[in-house]
Amino acid sequence: MSELYxxxxxxxxxxxxxxxxxxxxxxxxxxxxxxxxxGVSRGLLQTFGPRRVKDTPISxxxxxxxxxxxxxxxxxxxxxxxxxxxIGFALDPLFNQAAKISHMFAGQFxxxxxxxxxxxxxxxxxPHHSQCLEAWLxxxxxxxxxxxxxxxxxxxxxxxxxxxxxxxxxxxxxGLYARKGILPEEPGPLPLGKAAIVREGExxxxxxxALMVHQALEAAASLAKMGVSVEVIDLRTLxxxxxxxxxxxxxxxxxxxxxxxxxxxFGVGAExxxxxxxxxxxxxxxPIVRLGAPFAPPAVSKPLEKAFLVSPGQIVxxxxxxxxx
Amino acid sequence: xxxxxxVELKLNMYRTMLKIRSFEERVAKLFAxxxxxxxxxxALGQEAVATGLCAALAPEDYIxxxxxxxxxxxxxxxxxxxxxxxxMGKADGYCQGKGGSIHLADRSLNHLGSNGIVAGGIPxxxxxxxxxxxxxxxxxxxxxxxxGAVNEGAFHxxxxxxxxxxxxxxxxxxxxxxxxxxxQSSQTRAVNVAERARIYGLEGVRIEAHDPYVIYQExxxxxxxxxxxxxxxxxxxxxCRWRGHHEGDAQKYRPKEDLDAACNVxxxxxxxxxxRVEETAEQTTLDQIRREVAEEIEAAVAFARQSPLPGPxxxxxxxxxxxxx
Numbered sequence: 001m002s003e004l005y006x007x008x009x010x011x012x013x014x015x016x017x018x019x020x021x022x023x024x025x026x027x028x029x030x031x032x033x034x035x036x037x038x039g040v041s042r043g044l045l046q047t048f049g050p051r052r053v054k055d056t057p058i059s060x061x062x063x064x065x066x067x068x069x070x071x072x073x074x075x076x077x078x079x080x081x082x083x084x085x086x087i088g089f090a091l092d093p094l095f096n097q098a099a100k101i102s103h104m105f106a107g108q109f110x111x112x113x114x115x116x117x118x119x120x121x122x123x124x125x126x127p128h129h130s131q132c133l134e135a136w137l138x139x140x141x142x143x144x145x146x147x148x149x150x151x152x153x154x155x156x157x158x159x160x161x162x163x164x165x166x167x168x169x170x171x172x173x174x175g176l177y178a179r180k181g182i183l184p185e186e187p188g189p190l191p192l193g194k195a196a197i198v199r200e201g202e203x204x205x206x207x208x209x210a211l212m213v214h215q216a217l218e219a220a221a222s223l224a225k226m227g228v229s230v231e232v233i234d235l236r237t238l239x240x241x242x243x244x245x246x247x248x249x250x251x252x253x254x255x256x257x258x259x260x261x262x263x264x265x266f267g268v269g270a271e272x273x274x275x276x277x278x279x280x281x282x283x284x285x286x287p288i289v290r291l292g293a294p295f296a297p298p299a300v301s302k303p304l305e306k307a308f309l310v311s312p313g314q315i316v317x318x319x320x321x322x323x324x325x
Numbered sequence: 326x327x328x329x330x331x332v333e334l335k336l337n338m339y340r341t342m343l344k345i346r347s348f349e350e351r352v353a354k355l356f357a358x359x360x361x362x363x364x365x366x367x368a369l370g371q372e373a374v375a376t377g378l379c380a381a382l383a384p385e386d387y388i389x390x391x392x393x394x395x396x397x398x399x400x401x402x403x404x405x406x407x408x409x410x411x412x413m414g415k416a417d418g419y420c421q422g423k424g425g426s427i428h429l430a431d432r433s434l435n436h437l438g439s440n441g442i443v444a445g446g447i448p449x450x451x452x453x454x455x456x457x458x459x460x461x462x463x464x465x466x467x468x469x470x471x472x473g474a475v476n477e478g479a480f481h482x483x484x485x486x487x488x489x490x491x492x493x494x495x496x497x498x499x500x501x502x503x504x505x506x507x508x509q510s511s512q513t514r515a516v517n518v519a520e521r522a523r524i525y526g527l528e529g530v531r532i533e534a535h536d537p538y539v540i541y542q543e544x545x546x547x548x549x550x551x552x553x554x555x556x557x558x559x560x561x562x563x564x565c566r567w568r569g570h571h572e573g574d575a576q577k578y579r580p581k582e583d584l585d586a587a588c589n590v591x592x593x594x595x596x597x598x599x600x601r602v603e604e605t606a607e608q609t610t611l612d613q614i615r616r617e618v619a620e621e622i623e624a625a626v627a628f629a630r631q632s633p634l635p636g637p638x639x640x641x642x643x644x645x646x647x648x649x650x
Contacts, residue, residue, distance in 0.1 A: 062482030065448020
């Protein structure tokens with residue numbers, strides 16, 4: 001067992017998979033020489049050499065599209081879009097090409113591609129460096145979207161993502177890079193599509209992912225002191241999401257609160273809420289509630305960013321209203 | 326005295342061009358009669374380019390194609406019967422009817438797909454070239470696109486990347502002077518595409534492209550140079566588009582002189598004349614080829630008509646590739 005930073009766990013997963021499979025290559029902006037702007041790929045160029053670990057020009061469209069072409073022709077690229085806010089330039093290769101190649105060519109090709117990207121706010125970085133855009137990609141048939149909240153999950157889910165023969169967008173939260181966690185002795189793959197119950201409870205199911213899981217756990221601890229028992233579920237994978245796991249929990253607690261950092265409107269939570277309402281209405285004692293950012297871009301100034309990000313206090317308030325205390 | 330091998334090559338080129346011409350003319354009629362769903366973009370007038378380029382390729386070399394891709398597919402060697410079935414949206418088509426004209430691929434021929442997105446194939450070919458370089462396979466990727474694509478960001482990003490990494494890719498610009506409904510001169514001041522490529526550090530060649538053997542002679546050294554790891558190239562082929570952008574486009578925007586001038590250049594008739602005059606190809610040989618091609622096209626139509634439509638369950642197949650155990 002070892003204690004690692006989230007970023008280190010990701011770096012370890014990259015190294016382990018590159019050692020295991022010669023077809024895995026790494027591309028991105030400043031990932032090789034500089035080891036990544038968050039230090040995640042530090043040391044990989046030295047270990048695996050410039051043939052396998054490459055810095056690209058600032059060309060998200062080319063780097064993503066070329067990775068799709070390489071994935072179609074025998075390689076397993078893991079590329080990085082430095083900030084998720086930059087994914088706009090990479091969209092055509094992702095949603096029109098990677099996502100559709102298996103289907104439209106009737107299974108002749110697969111695209112075993114992983115796109116790692118850093119999302120999330122908390123650094124006052126403002127409108128172009130703070131966004132959570134996972135809902136855009138979760139909406140695309142043919143893509144998978146993963147969002148780990150701990151170092152151990154980041155390791156296991158990245159291993160599975162790399163071994164998956166489909167295009168996977170692996171969303172790292174930049175606020176988690178500095179968070180530590182335990183990695184088991186022989187860490188292995190964690191299955192995609194399976195959520196984790198990170199806190200058991202009876203009164204309310206709280207579904208979340210990425211950094212918000214930690215806000216949720218903080219809120220759950222406060223709520224416990226007030227006599228409210230919250231079951232916190234960490235989705236881990238956003239598409240495909242663990243519908244069975246969430247429904248099982250809702251059937252037990254009869255209340256559902258979904259907490260995401262991303263803008264609330266048209267987000268991942270909307271899909272979960274609608275599905276649970278369709279399939280488990282009889283089990284609900286209260287309307288489903290979603291918490292997320294207001295419908296505005298993130299901003300730089302401290303009070304403005306604070307107004308944008310869901311806080312543990314807001315989670316506590318929402319949960320209390322739902323249970324009627 | 327011309328070498329026997331050369332005569333054989335030219336006769337094959339003649340057969341290919343005739344096949345493309347006949348296929349396109351036949352398909353134009355089928356489309357007008359309602360037997361082909363979707364959009365159709367014919368390569369009539371441009372047959373020489375694909376013929377010349379593909380003659381210079383080894384079977385293991387990759388191509389990416391465009392919405393105007395029938396010539397590329399036939400020159401690469403697709404079966405006209407399965408191709409026709411795909412156009413008609415039938416189950417025996419290359420993509421079980423899911424791709425149709427614009428999204429056709431054949432993995433066995435290393436045809437990585439025609440594309441519904443202008444410039445969509447440029448990054449894919451670039452990545453396939455990286456894969457070949459990485460695996461040291463000596464494969465080359467040839468990327469077809471038109472004069473319209475060269476103003477997409479993908480063109481710039483990928484040529485830059487290909488030159489930087491010295492990838493084994495040859496970009497082939499089929500410059501027919503018309504980007505959908507717009508003349509090339511209305512879309513850019515930088516009309517010389519080969520010159521753009523040279524600026525990025527590629528070898529750039531610009532030719533009048535009506536004779537497939539001339540095209541072959543220009544393309545072959547560029548392809549072998551790329552194969553030897555001496556860098557990417559771009560060949561700009563000045564050609565003619567006879568029909569509208571798509572079937573149903575009356576080309577009202579096109580000046581009559583321009584259309585007449587284009588239609589007066591018949592690369593097939595010119596090549597037949599060349600064979601007759603220069604190569605001493607017997608008329609009986611050419612007639613035999615004509616007969617065989619006509620039979621092949623009719624057989625393809627019969628095959629496609631007899632093929633069943635895909636069942637609705639095919640719409641949901643191959644969205645994802647199942648994870649290997």
